[in-house]
Amino acid sequence: MAITSANQLELLQTAEAVAREKMIDPVLVIEAMEESLARAARSRYGAEMDIRVSIDRKTGRATFTRVRTVVEDDMVENYQAELTAGQAKQYLDDPQTGDTVVDEVPPVELGRIAAQSAKQVILQKVREAERDRQYEEFKDRAGTIINGIVRREEYGNVIVDVGRGEAMLRRNEKIGREGYRPNDRIRCYVKDVRREPRGPQIFLSRTAPEFMAELFRMEVPEIYDGIIEIKAVARDPGSRAKIAVISYDGSIDPVGACVGMRGSRVQAVVNELQGEKIDIIPWNEDQPTFLVNALQPAEVSKVVLDEEAERIEVVVPDDQLSLAIGRRGQNVRLASQLTGLDIDIMTEAEESERRQKEFEDRTKLFMDSLDLDEFFAQLLVAEGFTNLEEVAYVELDELLAIDGLDEGTAEELQARARDFLEAQNKKALDNARALGVEDSLIDFAGLTPRMIEALAVDGVKTLEDFATCADWELAGGWTTVDGERVKDDGILEKFDVALEEAQTLVMNARVQLGWVDPADLVTEDDGESAESEEGEEPEESDAATTTTAAAAEAGA
Numbered sequence: 001m002a003i004t005s006a007n008q009l010e011l012l013q014t015a016e017a018v019a020r021e022k023m024i025d026p027v028l029v030i031e032a033m034e035e036s037l038a039r040a041a042r043s044r045y046g047a048e049m050d051i052r053v054s055i056d057r058k059t060g061r062a063t064f065t066r067v068r069t070v071v072e073d074d075m076v077e078n079y080q081a082e083l084t085a086g087q088a089k090q091y092l093d094d095p096q097t098g099d100t101v102v103d104e105v106p107p108v109e110l111g112r113i114a115a116q117s118a119k120q121v122i123l124q125k126v127r128e129a130e131r132d133r134q135y136e137e138f139k140d141r142a143g144t145i146i147n148g149i150v151r152r153e154e155y156g157n158v159i160v161d162v163g164r165g166e167a168m169l170r171r172n173e174k175i176g177r178e179g180y181r182p183n184d185r186i187r188c189y190v191k192d193v194r195r196e197p198r199g200p201q202i203f204l205s206r207t208a209p210e211f212m213a214e215l216f217r218m219e220v221p222e223i224y225d226g227i228i229e230i231k232a233v234a235r236d237p238g239s240r241a242k243i244a245v246i247s248y249d250g251s252i253d254p255v256g257a258c259v260g261m262r263g264s265r266v267q268a269v270v271n272e273l274q275g276e277k278i279d280i281i282p283w284n285e286d287q288p289t290f291l292v293n294a295l296q297p298a299e300v301s302k303v304v305l306d307e308e309a310e311r312i313e314v315v316v317p318d319d320q321l322s323l324a325i326g327r328r329g330q331n332v333r334l335a336s337q338l339t340g341l342d343i344d345i346m347t348e349a350e351e352s353e354r355r356q357k358e359f360e361d362r363t364k365l366f367m368d369s370l371d372l373d374e375f376f377a378q379l380l381v382a383e384g385f386t387n388l389e390e391v392a393y394v395e396l397d398e399l400l401a402i403d404g405l406d407e408g409t410a411e412e413l414q415a416r417a418r419d420f421l422e423a424q425n426k427k428a429l430d431n432a433r434a435l436g437v438e439d440s441l442i443d444f445a446g447l448t449p450r451m452i453e454a455l456a457v458d459g460v461k462t463l464e465d466f467a468t469c470a471d472w473e474l475a476g477g478w479t480t481v482d483g484e485r486v487k488d489d490g491i492l493e494k495f496d497v498a499l500e501e502a503q504t505l506v507m508n509a510r511v512q513l514g515w516v517d518p519a520d521l522v523t524e525d526d527g528e529s530a531e532s533e534e535g536e537e538p539e540e541s542d543a544a545t546t547t548t549a550a551a552a553e554a555g556a
Contacts (some may be wrong), residue, residue, distance in 0.1 A: 025129070030055050032125030037062060045105065048080035064107055070099040134165045135200035139193045145214045146204070150184040160186055160204060167202035175206050175274045176238035187272065189214060209233035212241055212278075215269045220258055222247075228254045231283040234337035238274050242294060242334045246283035255280045279334075287339060288312070294335035298324035301348055311342040318347045362386060369420045370413065392417035425449035432456045441466055444512070446505050451492055458491045467509040474502040 016026050037053040041064055045051060050067040070092075073084045088095035148160035148167065156171030158180055169188055180186060188204035189211035205211060213230045222228040227249050235241040247254035258280045259266050266278055284290040288303040291312055302315035316324045324345050325332050336343045346354075359381055366377035369388055383402055385391055391399075392414055399410035428449040429442065435456040440463040442452055460466055475497050476490030492502065510516040 027057075028129040029126060030057065032129075034062075035125065036120075037064075041105070046080060048078055050081045051105070062107065064105045066103045066105050068101045068103075070095050070097055070101070072097055131199040135193065135195050137164060138162075138190070138200060138202055142190050142193045143210065144190055145187060145211070145218065146190050147185065147187050148204075150180040150182055150186055152182060153180065158186070160188065162202065165200065165202060167204050169204040169206065173203075173205040173207050175276070178206075178238075178274055206273075207235065207237035209235050209241075212243065212269065212273065212276075215272055216243065216258060216265075219265045219268050220260070222252060222254075222257045227252060228257055232338045232340075234334040235276070236330055236334060238276055240277045240279070240330055240334065241273075242279045242281055242338050244281045244283040244290070244294070244338055255282055281338070287341065291335060291339050291341065291343070294338045295324055295331065298331065300324070302351070305341075311344065312339070313344045313346070315346055315348055315351045318349055321345065321347050366391075370416045388417050388421055392421055428453040435461065437461045438463070444509065446508065448495070451495055451497075454491055454494070460491070463509055463513060467506060467513055467515060469506055471499055471502040471506060474505070475499045 016029075034053045034055055037055075038051050041051040041053065042049060045066075050069075052065050052067055054063045054065070055061070056063070068081055068083050068088075070085055070088045071082050073086070076082050076084060083101065085095045085097070088099065088101055091101045092099060146162055146167070148162040151159045151161050151166065153159070158169040158171075158174070160167045160169055167188070167190075169186070173191070188206055189208050190202065191205040191208055191210075192201075192203045194201045194203070210233070212235060213233050216230060217223045220228065223230060223245075228245055228247050230243060230245055232244040233241070234243075243258075245254040245258055247257070257265075266280065270276060270278060279296060281290075281293045281296065284293060288305050291303060291314065292300045295314065298316060298320045300314055300316055300320075304313040304315075306312065314324070323331070326334075332343055332345055359378075362381045362385075363374065363377045365388070366372055366380050366385075367374060370377070370391070372380075379402060380391065385394075394414075396407070396410055396414070399405060399413065400407060405413075425448065429452065432442065432449070432453045432455075435453075437452060437456045438461060441447070441455070441461065444463055444466070447455070455461070455466065460469065469491075472488060472490065474490050474492045476493035477488045477499065479486050479488055490497070490502070497505075507516065511518050
């Protein structure tokens, strides 16, 4: 087949037809034709030649040209695609290195093999253009709800026709045991759109919390308008869900708006989610209050929040324990997901038993260490003293505030506590030295003898060892593993060393060793202060500022 005037116009007609069918730009199809013809020409004239083809967008005429590049005399490697400046003078007036010489060559006859090859090139280019078009169309729809028609099911995965492409609903993204037949209509959440070699992959979900949030956004105009905001969603797909909402208009009840007249709005979402029960909860910035709401319908007696560990302790009446936990722990699990906190639930009886145990342990501590009778030791615990350090170093007036305690008795009590602590510290230092602790760590400011002993037991025996420790290794912390928070025990955690204090100690050690220049830390801190708004003072509790100031002081 030759590219003659009889079929020149046919090229443009074919390109337009293919472009309409595949819904892509006709220019892309013509460029694919140009490349396929150029490849066929190179197979005819030689692969070493740089043959290019240009198709006129109006007439359809295909022009075949040979392109050669001017190179230096001793750099010619491919005589078919390169030539020297002397050789190029017959084509150009003043040839320079890098100039190109373009010659028109006769059109080629496309044999059966060449024509088949050209066809494959065109199909490949059209297929790539179609994939790019699909990806560009769907990439912006990630995070939205899409309607489709079920085409088939493969190994539990549902293939959905979404208009100009196909998407996949994996079996683990389906609600419960729901099944679909071909031609069923389905509504899904576009979870992800990926560009892959075999074409754009569109992944759908019906179990994602965002799916329920988008359904509420469609059913509740106040959410769509931004008057009500969905702050958090937690789901046990197909069974139960909790959604936290807040209203920015005091005259609109966020829970009532989401429920709708006679429950019409929430029922529409429930029907779409295969009867999934939904608890709509008012959001509150105060985490304990929000948690009390999240644990509904259970009643809560007491809440204790540990912000550092992101844990919360909830005390419920004895008859509310099973309701608070829920079937198979569902209620407390959803409340934990909603608040982002680990929740420990106990009954009032269990909490009372624990507090009694703590009271007895502290009483025994004071009896054994201070040589007190049980009544006097219980009196100290009842007044809020929890350890020997508090008794030894508290202001004398606080001890005198205890009924029946005179000044002489208070001074004797403090003297006993200090003597006991000094004996403990001496024993701890002797043990630490026996374990090989160097004086550089013993003399380091901020560590008590018992802390040094604990570090030595854990293998930290020099100041260099201490300076390489991470703050969480000293103070402890929490790590998320497979979606569950796991406790990391700290070497100094039993001494109530907070994370900020651990950061300060480690930074001081690095400054003292010369690993960190305190001037750099102060400069960095000053820079941050300069960026703050005029009239706005930095917070005193900022961990970075505390660490910097302490490190600079240690360096001085």
